[in-house]
Amino acid sequence: MSDGTLTPEELAARASGNGVALWALTDHDEIGGQSRAAAAAKALGMQYLTGVEISVTFIGQTVHIVGLGFDPDNAALVAGLHQTRGGREARAQQMAQGLAKVGIQGAFDGALKFVGNPELISRTHFARFLVETGVCKETNEVFRKYLTEGKPGYVPHRWASLKDAVTWIINAGGVAVVAHPARYKFTPNEEFALFTEFRSHGGRGVEVVTGSHSPAEYLVYADAAREYGLFASRGSDFHSPMESHTELGTLPFLPDNLTPVWTALAARIQ
Ligand code: AMP
Ligand code: MN
Secondary structure, eight states: OOOOSHHHHHHHHHHTTTTOOOOOOOOOOOTTTHHHHHHHHHHHEEEEEEEEEEEOOOOOOOOEEEEEETTTTTTTHHHHHHHHHHHHHHHHHHHHHHHTTEEEEEEEHHTTTTTTTGOOOOHHHHHHHHHHHHHHHHHHHIIIIISSSSTTOOOOOOOOOHHHHHHHHHTTOEEEEEEEEEGGGOOOOHHHHHHHHHHHOOOOEEEEETTTOOHHHHHHHHHHHHHHHHHHEEEEEOOTTTTOOSSSOOOOOOOOOOOOOOOOOOGGGG
């Protein structure tokens, strides 16, 4: 429902077909697909946990916080996500202006065609537009040349605070998880600050095995999970069959000696 290309039903079928036993759909800042995903999982005999991936600004960088097992009807969570999405349209207009300066016209409308709802417009949609128009061969190239820090279409944005995102998730009965920590360009001190502050707000998990980590990074964050006393999570970061390097349900299992996050969520599994 945010920047993936498949429907919740198509994702459920693909996950189940690849042997996934317990699944969570984690759209960016959006939970409008949760009831469809849960129903599709049930029809396939697959267990389900509610999911979301909230954009947060922490010491000037965008960090993603995954929420699992929350009540999708929780009013404060729904309102918080709506507020977070509010910044996306204005940011996208600025991104289009930046791209126009280097000769790429019509990027706002072009990106919008891939999403429909301007509240959910993300860099991924701009990337697809630049591939469609032949500016780049693939979306990774668009990110490298146009959409990352210092490049013409990059616009920093202030998302939710770490405290707000964690609080929305836990007050809705869920568990908060730091998504793909190796993707952030934090110094060791900054990363320590992230985990320490995250825990102080009630955050309890970290993604260890993810499509955004290398096998060496699985081990680094397995150590971090043990060091900070966090539950371990496993997520594909799958967006699309054409763009994602990791297929649903094909990552290695979590390393031994970690406590999987779903053990903390047994009562929330549908
Ligand atoms: P946004 O929320 O608009 O900043 O966009 C975030 C999306 O961009 C996520 O779906 C990421 O997977 C994707 N993304 C971020 N950096 C890159 C990159 N270097 N290459 C490919 N995709 C990326
Ligand atoms: Mn992410």
